Amino acid sequence: MLYVVLFFTLFSLFLYALLGGADFGAGILELFSSKDHQVSIKKRVYSVMGPVWEANHIWIIILIVILWIAFPGFYNVIIIYLHIPLTLILLGITLRGVAFVFRHYDAVKDKSQLLYDRMFEFSCLVTPIFLGMTYGALISGNIVLLENTPNADFASVYIKPWLQPFPILTGFFFSALCVFLSATFLIGEATEYERRMYIRKAGIATWVVVVLGFVTLAVAYFEENKFVLDVLKNYYAIGAVAVSGLLLVPLWKSIRKGKIVWCRFLAGLQVLLILSAAVGAHFPNLIITKTGQISLLDDMAPESTITILGISLIIGGLIILPGLFHLLKSFKMIKILENEEN
Amino acid sequence: MDNLDAARMQMAFTLIFHIVFACIGMVMPFFMVLSHYKWLRTRKPVFLKLTKSWQKGVAIFFVTGAVSGTALSFELGLLWPEFMKHAGPIIGMPFSLEGAAFFVEALALGFYLYGWNKLPEKFHLLTGIIVGLSGVASGILVVSANSWMNAPSGFDYVNGQFLNIDPLKAFLNPAWFTQALHMTLAAFVATSFAVAGIHAWQIYKNRNVALHLEAFKIAIVFGAVAALLQPLSGDLSAKDIAQRQPVKLAAMEAHYETEKGAPLYIGGIVDEETQTVSYKLEIPKALSFLSFGDFNAEVKGLNDFPKEDHPPVAITHYAFQVMVGLGTLLMFSGLLYFISLKKKKWQASKKYWLFFACLAPVGFLALEAGWIVTEVGRQPWIIHNVMRTKDAVTPMPGMIYSFYLYVILYAVLSVAVTWLMIRQIKVLNNSEN
Numbered sequence: 001m002l003y004v005v006l007f008f009t010l011f012s013l014f015l016y017a018l019l020g021g022a023d024f025g026a027g028i029l030e031l032f033s034s035k036d037h038q039v040s041i042k043k044r045v046y047s048v049m050g051p052v053w054e055a056n057h058i059w060i061i062i063l064i065v066i067l068w069i070a071f072p073g074f075y076n077v078i079i080i081y082l083h084i085p086l087t088l089i090l091l092g093i094t095l096r097g098v099a100f101v102f103r104h105y106d107a108v109k110d111k112s113q114l115l116y117d118r119m120f121e122f123s124c125l126v127t128p129i130f131l132g133m134t135y136g137a138l139i140s141g142n143i144v145l146l147e148n149t150p151n152a153d154f155a156s157v158y159i160k161p162w163l164q165p166f167p168i169l170t171g172f173f174f175s176a177l178c179v180f181l182s183a184t185f186l187i188g189e190a191t192e193y194e195r196r197m198y199i200r201k202a203g204i205a206t207w208v209v210v211v212l213g214f215v216t217l218a219v220a221y222f223e224e225n226k227f228v229l230d231v232l233k234n235y236y237a238i239g240a241v242a243v244s245g246l247l248l249v250p251l252w253k254s255i256r257k258g259k260i261v262w263c264r265f266l267a268g269l270q271v272l273l274i275l276s277a278a279v280g281a282h283f284p285n286l287i288i289t290k291t292g293q294i295s296l297l298d299d300m301a302p303e304s305t306i307t308i309l310g311i312s313l314i315i316g317g318l319i320i321l322p323g324l325f326h327l328l329k330s331f332k333m334i335k336i337l338e339n340e341e342n
Numbered sequence: 343m344d345n346l347d348a349a350r351m352q353m354a355f356t357l358i359f360h361i362v363f364a365c366i367g368m369v370m371p372f373f374m375v376l377s378h379y380k381w382l383r384t385r386k387p388v389f390l391k392l393t394k395s396w397q398k399g400v401a402i403f404f405v406t407g408a409v410s411g412t413a414l415s416f417e418l419g420l421l422w423p424e425f426m427k428h429a430g431p432i433i434g435m436p437f438s439l440e441g442a443a444f445f446v447e448a449l450a451l452g453f454y455l456y457g458w459n460k461l462p463e464k465f466h467l468l469t470g471i472i473v474g475l476s477g478v479a480s481g482i483l484v485v486s487a488n489s490w491m492n493a494p495s496g497f498d499y500v501n502g503q504f505l506n507i508d509p510l511k512a513f514l515n516p517a518w519f520t521q522a523l524h525m526t527l528a529a530f531v532a533t534s535f536a537v538a539g540i541h542a543w544q545i546y547k548n549r550n551v552a553l554h555l556e557a558f559k560i561a562i563v564f565g566a567v568a569a570l571l572q573p574l575s576g577d578l579s580a581k582d583i584a585q586r587q588p589v590k591l592a593a594m595e596a597h598y599e600t601e602k603g604a605p606l607y608i609g610g611i612v613d614e615e616t617q618t619v620s621y622k623l624e625i626p627k628a629l630s631f632l633s634f635g636d637f638n639a640e641v642k643g644l645n646d647f648p649k650e651d652h653p654p655v656a657i658t659h660y661a662f663q664v665m666v667g668l669g670t671l672l673m674f675s676g677l678l679y680f681i682s683l684k685k686k687k688w689q690a691s692k693k694y695w696l697f698f699a700c701l702a703p704v705g706f707l708a709l710e711a712g713w714i715v716t717e718v719g720r721q722p723w724i725i726h727n728v729m730r731t732k733d734a735v736t737p738m739p740g741m742i743y744s745f746y747l748y749v750i751l752y753a754v755l756s757v758a759v760t761w762l763m764i765r766q767i768k769v770l771n772n773s774e775n
Contacts, residue, residue, distance in 0.1 A: 051452035054408060058445050061415050065441050068419060069434025072427045079419035079426070083738050086420060090413045091751065097409040098755060105398045106762055107769040146737060158738055301431030301507075308435055308509045316442030323449045 001303075001310035005070050008313045009063065009296075010279065016059035017275055018181065018268055021174070023049060023056050025182025027096065027124020028175060029201060030117070040194055041186075042117070046104055048189045051327055057093065069309050073299025077287055078134075081143050085130045085162050092127030095119055128178045129171035136170030137162035139227040139282065143289040166225055169216040176212050177271055180205035184251070184267035188260030199255060206248065213241075213274075227288055230281060237281035244273040346732050348741035349421045352748050354717070358710055359752045360414055363407035365709065368481050369533035369564065370400050371474035376560050378467055388553050394458075395770050396557075399763065400473075401455060406759055408448070410752070421741070425724050425734035428504050429490075432497055435509045436486035443480035447473055478526060485522040486513055492716065493517035493586055494725050517586065520579045521716070527568045527575050528712060531672055532705030534565025539702025540767070546695035549771040562698070565705070566676030572669055577632070584633035587726060588642040589651060590719040595629055596659040597643045604629040604641035609663055612656040617645070619659075653721045661714035668708035675701055 026045040030038050049056070067075040079086065099120035103113055137143065142161040144152050161167075183202035190198050220228035231237045247270050254262040279286070287294035300306070343351070374396040381389035415437075419426045453461065453469035461469070490496075496512025498505045538561040544554040583591045592598075595607055598617040606629040610622025630639040644652055675698070682688040724731040735741075 051456045054405065054448040055445065055452060057408075057412070058441070058448055061412055062438075062441050062445070064415050064419075065434065065437050068426050068430040069438060070431070072430045075419060075430070076423050076427045079416075080423050080736060080738065083420055083736065083744075086416055087744060087747070090416055091747070093412055094409040094751065094755075097405050097412075098758070101402055101405040102758065102762065105401050107395075107398065107766045154739060299427075301434070304507050305431040305434060305509050309438055312435060312438045312442070316438065316445070320442060320445045320449065323446060327449050327452050 001307045002300075004310040004313060005066065005306055008317070009066050009070070012059045012063040012066065013279070014272060014275055016056075016063060017174075018271060019052070019056035020059060021128060021178040021271070022181045022185050024096075024124045024128045024175065025178030025180070026186070027121050028128075028179050029182055029186075031121035031125055033197075033201075037194075037197055038117070040197075042103075044186060044189055044194065048186065052324070054097075055324060055327070057097065060093075066309070066313070070301050070306055071296050071299075072301060074287065074294060074296045076299075077143070077145075077294055078138065081145075081157065081161060082134050082137055084158055085134045085137065089127055089130045089134065092123045092130065096123035096127060099123065125175065128175040132171035132174030133162050133167045135174070135278070136167030137164075138287050139225075139278075140164060140166045141226050141288040141290060142167075143287065145289055145291070148291055166216065166220050166223060169212065169219055173209070173212045173216050176205060176208045177274070180209050181267055181271055184255070184263055187255060188264060202255065206252075210245070227282055231277065234281040237277040240273040240277035240280070244270040244277075247273075343742055343745075345739055345741045346735050348745045349735050350731070352741065352745040353417065353421055354714075355745070355748055355752065356410065356414055356417055357713065357717075359756070360407065360410040361709065361713060362706055363403050363410060364481065365529040365533050365706075366403040366536075367400065367407040368474070368477040368529050370396060370403065370537065371470060371477060372564065373534075373537060373557075373560050374400055375467065375470040375474060377556070378470055380556075380560075382463060382467065388556055391770070391773075392553055392557055392560075395766060397455060398766060401451070402759060402762055404447075404451060406755060408444075410755075411444070421736055422724065422731075422734040423736050425729060428729070429725065432504065432507050432509060432512045433487045433490045435513045436483045436490075440480045440483040440487075443476045443483060447476040447480065450476060478529075481529060482522045482526060485525050486515065486518045488716075489517035489521040490515045491724060492521070492590075492720055492726050494728050499728050517582060520575070520582045524572070524575045524579050524712070527572045528705075528709045530564050530568035531572060531669075532709045534561050534563075534568065535672060535675070535698075535705040536702050537561040538565060539699050540763075542695045542698035543702070544767065544771065546692060546699055553770065558698070562679050565672070566679045569669070569672040569676035569705075573673060576666070576669065580632055581634070584641070587720070589644065589647045590653065590658070590716075591633060592642060592644045592647075593653045593655045593658040593719050594662040594715060595641075596655055597629070597641060598645050599643040600640060600646050601643065602630070602640045603627040603638045604633075606632065607659075610659075612659050614655050651722065653719050658715055658719045661711045661718065665708050665711040665715060668704050668711070672701065672705060672708065 026041065026049065030041045030045070033041060064075075067078075096119075099116045103116035103120060106112065106116070140161065142164055144157050144161065146152065146157060149157075180202065183198050183205050187195055187198045187202060217228060221232075247266055251263055251266040251270065254266065282288075284296040285293040286296055301309075374393055377389050377396060378393040380386070381393055450469045450472035454466065454473055457466045457469060490512050493515045494512075495515045496508040496510070538558050541554040541557040541561065545551050545558065580591070583594075595604075596610065596612045596619045597604060597607070603626070605627060606625040607619055608623040608625065610619040612619050627637040629641055631637045633639065633641055644655065679698075682694065688694050720726060722730050722732070724734045
């Protein structure tokens with residue numbers, strides 16, 4: 001059953017990064033667009049992601065719940081030492097969620113829309129940065145455990161671990177990935193005129209991802225970051241990143257040829273490969289502190305809990321996944337029908 | 343304010359905020375679906391218009407409830423890491439099932455909101471019903487986690503260690519049934535009276551009466567029935583608490599001394615220093631009867647328990663008085679509604695509508711007061727008789743700033759949502775039915 005639980009842990013992490021990430025990316029795209037484009041992106045995002053946009057963000061709740069039930073020792077470290085960035089993530093998630101619903105469900109469409117739009121766009125920018133920063137901080141080797149240094153001051157325990165070049169770069173890298181995902185997803189939904197804009201933006205995002213990726217790795221390398229040094233020794237991680245980079249060639253071919261399904265599949269796969277490299281290279285020791293490593297499996301819940309959680313997840317998955325699939329499918333089908341009618 | 347109190351205040355504040363949105367998100371889909379059903383049956387446009395405007399309300403409240411719920415799922419750990427470290431593996435099951443139920447609700451809501459003119463009519467209606475049912479299911483499930491804190495079970499506590507963990511037993515803890523029943527009814531009472539009250543106010547102001555009357559009729563039925571059932575559920579809860587948490591019962595009633603044939607105190611001002619309650623109304627032997635079904639049963643007083651295990655008595659007592667008082671008011675109001683179905687004259691009176699309009703916030707006040715009773719009454723324990731709240735709090739100093747942040751955030755959100763609702767109603771009134 002431990003494997004079932006681990007599967008759902010990674011499954012919800014990856015799905016949140018992909019689906020939630022694409023949602024965040026759409027908001028960032030909107031932020032960095034001209035006024036005309038902002039309107040068209042807003043409409044497009046609502047029609048494409050509308051039915052699932054809330055569901056996309058439940059994956060993080062599932063992830064958190066699994067972590068605290070099955071891996072309480074590991075979760076305890078995250079939740080104590082990364083309190084501040086997690087609070088900022090929450091602030092972002094909250095403002096983004098309410099801004100999205102306010103701008104589409106406010107009965108009166110007036111100037112307040114501008115406020116909702118800015119709120120939506122900025123929280124979409126900030127949240128993935130802090131999400132990436134949190135992950136970066138976990139693996140940066142900066143975390144100072146109180147049990148080792150009871151007299152450490154506030155800043156070095158609660159602020160310095162995440163306010164460092166490597167975690168910050170990881171944050172920017174993740175948000176660039178979000179934009180990349182979002183732009184490639186939206187290409188397939190757009191009209192001819194919009195399509196060129198999305199292709200251009202996807203191109204810019206690709207460059208930003210590649211450059212930021214190299215800078216992040218380089219900074220980590222010169223900082224002698226243990227995680228990155230280990231990644232560079234790990235054949236799977238290097239392979240995954242390399243394949244992800246090589247896939248850019250077929251991705252751009254299919255974007256140019258307008259093969260929508262292919263370019264989505266490839267972009268999703270690329271991001272998955274990068275994420276799996278970041279998680280897989282050091283699994284299960286996903287927290288690296290100043291003095292050592294903490295494994296996901298340290299202080300794990302007893303077997304009875306894991307068994308029941310595994311069963312609950314299987315039952316939940318059997319209900320949710322077909323529902324989610326049907327939701328995506330039925331609105332897709334409707335779209336095809338509508339196009340034919342027009 | 344020290345760190346512990348700041349963390350407590352933040353938790354209380356978040357819960358007070360979240361519970362309102364969660365309840366509305368649980369109950370309003372039922373109104374929406376009933377109105378939708380009436381539209382399909384009668385094809386009167388007024389029902390379609392009502393359904394669509396309630397649906398906007400559901401979307402706004404659902405999302406606000408969802409994001410504040412996401413915040414809560416983090417906050418449990420952020421504020422009480424020691425609690426989550428030990429309790430997580432024990433009470434994880436209801437949380438994971440609640441997560442699943444909530445997910446189903448979000449999916450069904452996706453179908454419902456975007457399904458107009460796209461999905462087959464009956465299937466569309468069904469997705470609305472699923473929204474309501476899964477909302478209630480997630481409410482009932484998550485209460486299990488809270489009731490476990492009152493009635494810890496499913497583990498052995500040996501030398502500070504939690505051994506022989508049985509998540510199923512913890513999930514089915516003895517306080518779950520009474521608490522979940524009381525809470526579900528409360529959600530229906532509070533939301534129904536709030537929604538009915540808002541529409542009653544519109545009728546009182548003579549705005550689009552045809553529509554608001556239909557809305558009132560749908561909402562009030564749920565609330566009136568639930569308000570009449572609630573005292574029975576309250577009685578079950580009281581008897582349960584008398585058995586399991588006698589110290590909480592003593593605080594609710596502000597009883598310091600153990601007595602046989604204990605009187606019920608109504609109202610009164612509690613002085614925790616001198617351990618007296620002045621200006622109270624006493625009903626002889628009633629507390630013994632209500633707690634144990636026997637007029638001469640012994641009710642334990644606070645002084646039978648060590649001082650360090652006492653909850654804050656005054657807050658618990660006042661909150662309990664408020665809950666029972668307002669609950670009784672709503673019960674009689676429910677009765678009044680059913681009588682007014684026979685006596686049509688009443689509904690023609692302006693005062694009738696003003697009365698129901700004034701009741702709009704009452705259900706939620708009672709509900710918040712009830713949660714204060716159960717949460718403050720459980721102190722100083724976070725897990726009753728096992729772990730103290732002070733031992734669970736985060737080691738990070740400066741929680742007061744985090745508290746201020748949440749106060750500002752949720753105050754702004756409350757104002758924004760209220761403002762949106764007012765705009766919604768204005769648009770509704772200014773357009774043709």
